[in-house]
Amino acid sequence: xxxxxxxxxxxxxxxxxxxxxxxxxxxxxxxxxxxxxxxxxxxxxxxxxxxxxxxxxxxxxxxxxxxxxxxxxxxxxxxxxxxxxxxxxxxxxxxxxxxxxxxxxxxxxxxxxxxxxxxxxxxxxxxxxxxxxxxxxxxxxxxxxxxxxxxxxxxxxxxxxxxxxxxxxxxxxxxxxxxxxxxxxxxxxxxxxxxxx
Numbered sequence: 001x002x003x004x005x006x007x008x009x010x011x012x013x014x015x016x017x018x019x020x021x022x023x024x025x026x027x028x029x030x031x032x033x034x035x036x037x038x039x040x041x042x043x044x045x046x047x048x049x050x051x052x053x054x055x056x057x058x059x060x061x062x063x064x065x066x067x068x069x070x071x072x073x074x075x076x077x078x079x080x081x082x083x084x085x086x087x088x089x090x091x092x093x094x095x096x097x098x099x100x101x102x103x104x105x106x107x108x109x110x111x112x113x114x115x116x117x118x119x120x121x122x123x124x125x126x127x128x129x130x131x132x133x134x135x136x137x138x139x140x141x142x143x144x145x146x147x148x149x150x151x152x153x154x155x156x157x158x159x160x161x162x163x164x165x166x167x168x169x170x171x172x173x174x175x176x177x178x179x180x181x182x183x184x185x186x187x188x189x190x191x192x193x194x195x196x197x
Contacts, residue, residue, distance in 0.1 A: 002027040005047060005055040007034040009116075011109060011163030012066040013054040014197060018159050019070055021195035023077040067097045070156040082156045092150045096157035099135060100164075107131025108164040111171035125172065132173050136181065139165065143180035147187060154191060162188050 004020065004027050006013035020027050032038045032053055040051045048055045048064040055062050056069040063069050074083035084090055111128030114120045122128075139161065142149060149157040166185050168175055175182055188194065 001059070003030060003057040004028070005030045005032055005044075005053050005057070007032045007039065007053050009034055010053050011167065012052075014163045014195070015066045015159050016054045016056060016069045016073070017195045018162075019073045019078075019082065019156065022159075022191060022193045023073060023082075024193060025073065025077050067101060067160060070097070070160060074156050081153070082159075084151065084155075089151055093155045093157045096149045097160045099138065100160035103131045103135035103138075104161060104164050107133070107135055108168050108171045108173065111173070112164065112167055115172060116170060128171065129173055132168060132171055135161075136165070136168065136173065136175075136178055139184075140178045140180050143184045147184070149184075154188070158184075158188055 002020075002025060004013070004016060006017065006029060008031065032044065038044055039048070039053055045051050047057075047062060050064055052064065054066055054069055055064045056072065057063075058072070063072055071083060074081075083093055106122055107128050107130070110120075110122050111125055111132055114125055114128065123131075139149070146152065148154055149161060162185060164171075165181060
């Protein structure tokens with residue numbers, strides 16, 4: 001049995017819910033109370049030492065990073081489509097996961113969290129937006145001539161990047177100058193089984 005610890009405003013949790021839904025994998029959802037900061041309690045830190053979500057629990061083993069969760073699900077249930085076995089193709093997918101965990105997280109995610117929650121954990125709004133612009137420019141450049149971020153088909157690269165790119169306006173970053181990104185978001189959300197927010 002798979003258990004997902006999640007919070008409703010978490011884009012990182014949303015990534016895992018998207019892939020679980022696309023793969024039609026049954027799971028138990030445990031919602032952590034964001035307003036009460038339940039994720040920072042000593043009890044929850046026994047589940048997630050970082051005090052963050054998502055956490056995916058599989059037969060007693062806990063994965064407490066969204067990229068690790070995506071890799072596990074893609075390998076366990078994805079039959080090679082979402083994360084291929086070929087080393088070069090795998091590396092092509094993983095470089096986008098690295099972007100999601102760096103420029104997108106420290107840029108778009110942290111700027112969004114700062115504006116919405118007035119919680120600034122790494123840098124200022126201007127620094128977050130500067131990193132976010134790097135990410136958006138990279139994505140737009142790729143998507144001008146490709147439908148997907150890697151391998152000409154949907155992979156966990158797309159899932160890892162989309163949640164905080166989609167909410168870039170909440171980080172004070174307009175997506176109107178990025179038509180290829182907006183078209184890609186629509187393509188992703190049109191995939192059969194794509195989970196709603």
